[in-house]
Amino acid sequence: MLDVCLLGSGGMMPLPYRWLTSLMTRFNGSSLLIDCGEGTQIAVKEKGWSFKPIDTICFTHYHGDHISGLPGLLLTMGNADRKEPLTLIGPKGLERVVNALRVIAPELPFPIIFKEIQGPEQTFEEKGYRIRAFRVHHNVLCYAYTIEIDRAGRFDVDRARNAGIPMQFWNRLQKGEQIEAEDGTLWRPEDVLGPARKGIKVTYCTDTRPTKEIAQQAAGSDLFICEGMYGEPEKAKKAVEYKHMTFTEAAALAKQAQPKEMWLTHYSPSLVRPEDYMEDVRRIFPRAYPGKDGKSVTLDFEEE
Ligand SMILES: [Zn+2]
Ligand SMILES: [Zn+2]
Numbered sequence: 153m154l155d156v157c158l159l160g161s162g163g164m165m166p167l168p169y170r171w172l173t174s175l176m177t178r179f180n181g182s183s184l185l186i187d188c189g190e191g192t193q194i195a196v197k198e199k200g201w202s203f204k205p206i207d208t209i210c211f212t213h214y215h216g217d218h219i220s221g222l223p224g225l226l227l228t229m230g231n232a233d234r235k236e237p238l239t240l241i242g243p244k245g246l247e248r249v250v251n252a253l254r255v256i257a258p259e260l261p262f263p264i265i266f267k268e269i270q271g272p273e274q275t276f277e278e279k280g281y282r283i284r285a286f287r288v289h290h291n292v293l294c295y296a297y298t299i300e301i302d303r304a305g306r307f308d309v310d311r312a313r314n315a316g317i318p319m320q321f322w323n324r325l326q327k328g329e330q331i332e333a334e335d336g337t338l339w340r341p342e343d344v345l346g347p348a349r350k351g352i353k354v355t356y357c358t359d360t361r362p363t364k365e366i367a368q369q370a371a372g373s374d375l376f377i378c379e380g381m382y383g384e385p386e387k388a389k390k391a392v393e394y395k396h397m398t399f400t401e402a403a404a405l406a407k408q409a410q411p412k413e414m415w416l417t418h419y420s421p422s423l424v425r426p427e428d429y430m431e432d433v434r435r436i437f438p439r440a441y442p443g444k445d446g447k448s449v450t451l452d453f454e455e456e
Contacts, residue, residue: 154179154301154352154451156375159195161426161443163359163381163396163418164217171195171445172217173418175356175377176206179301182279184208186297186356192221193228199446203229208278210285211242212358213294214249222250223257230260237263241276241283243293244268269295286369288360291395296357298369303453304328305346312344352451355411358418361392362401367408374451376411377443378402379418383429387420399429403436417443 155178160171172189176196183205185192196203203225211219229238240250246268267276272287282302285295307326317339321331331339355370358379370376381396382388391398397405399416406414414437419426426442433440441447 153453154299154354155448156354156451157199157201157446157448158377158415158417158443159192159199160189160445161417161419161447162217162421163379164421166191167421169445170419172221173358173379173443174218174221175354176201177281177299177354178205180280181205182207182281184210184278184281184283184299186210187212187218187358188221188225189217190220193225195445199448204232204234206238207236208239208241208281208283210283210297211240211246212288212296212356213243213290213292214245215292215359218359219249219253223253226254226257226260230257230262234260234262237265239265239267239278241267241278241285242269243295245293284369286365288357288366289363289395290359290361294359296355296360296366296369298353298355298373300354301352303349303351304341305348308344308346315339315343317344350454352453354451355409359396361395362397362405367405370405370409370411373409373411374413375449376406376409376414377417378405378414380416380426380433381418381420381423383419383423383426385432399426399433400436403433403440406437406440412439413449414440415443415447416440 157176159174162170162172166172171191174192175186177184247266269285276283282300284298288294288296325341328341353373354375355373356377380399380402382398388398
């Protein structure tokens with residue numbers, strides 16, 4: 153199961169009671185963060201989650217509202233005496249941008265691994281998460297992410313017995329490990345597992361105009377978190393100019409992608425009550441909700 157928390161729901165600048173847009177997930181003891189604007193640390197604290205298991209941080213792009221919280225977070229992780237490496241994933245320029253911010257956090261007790269996204273789309277495997285970055289359309293180089301948790305096929309007890317595999321190895325095979333017996337016999341997970349089952353998928357997309365890639369990549373998501381900078385229909389022109397989206401544009405993407413649920417986020421500071429504009433959104437895509445700071449869900453594998 154995957155715990156998901158939208159730490160903040162604001163765009164451009166943090167406000168009292170509205171932190172900047174950032175997503176945190178927890179799976180199998182390893183946490184992942186997407187975006188880290190000013191104040192993200194406080195949002196994590198408010199949620200009551202720990203910094204310690206954060207092993208991966210992904211950045212959509214290098215506007216301040218998505219990365220300026222990083223040096224403080226690194227210092228906090230350093231003060232907690234983290235030793236394990238931290239992986240950072242982001243668009244071209246990752247190491248240069250992070251090292252510039254690190255002038256104020258130069259000495260850390262843990263190594264940083266930089267993974268710069270190459271080309272329009274790239275997939276990373278990190279601690280059980282499959283992370284796919286795909287290019288979107290903002291006024292600087294920007295990517296959205298899908299996070300997927302795979303689920304192996306069902307363990308076939310009869311096949312395992314017939315193959316004479318001792319029970320002590322079953323658990324490891326179920327987890328995808330290959331086993332070599334003392335006599336050299338090799339047992340592979342695919343010998344005893346059925347076809348892969350539906351996993352969990354979350355798509356996070358902010359700071360972009362709508363694109364057909366977003367609808368394609370978000371298809372089949374359990375949760376689609378999408379920017380909605382403006383609720384007011386009269387701000388449609390502004391959304392085009394600043395390379396953002398209106399609520400109804402986000403809803404149109406969700407209608408194409410058909411996720412189980414959509415949450416809006418990255419509200420303009422001028423947008424005080426997002427819920428006032430949800431009627432139009434739900435007419436296009438009924439399973440839409442306004443994101444709120446700390447809004448959370450636990451996504452489970454489907455029952456069969
Ligand atoms: Zn932004
Ligand atoms: Zn931006």
